[in-house]
Amino acid sequence: MDQQQLTRFAVEKIDDLKGRDIVQLDVSAKSSVTDTLIICSGNSKRHVISIAENLVVEAKKSDSAPLSIEGKEDGDWVLVDLGDVVVHVMQDEARDFYQLEKLWG
Secondary structure (H helix, E strand, C coil): CCHHHHHHHHHHHHHHCCCEEEEEEECCCCCCCCCEEEEEEECCHHHHHHHHHHHHHHHHHCCCCCCEEECCCCCCEEEEECCCEEEEEEEHHHHHHHCHHHHHC
């Protein structure tokens, strides 16, 4: 999948499990590591983990296996690195504290 297809795919998989407040940020001019950040919220630790796990499972099925997954043990903030797209699934408290949208926007 190209970067745009991967972004749409990730957003769809997040939406499938009712991830909230999905934001897409083009960071290609600011980062040499990735082109797009997707940030979304989950209602609880279990919800955050479930959203991330669903994304990982579906990405593997479509031959776009993640490069890395971080934070799954904690459930406050799970990062799924799909290469050109990095997904941050966060609880509201972590999202408010780190304010990634302001940092990268």
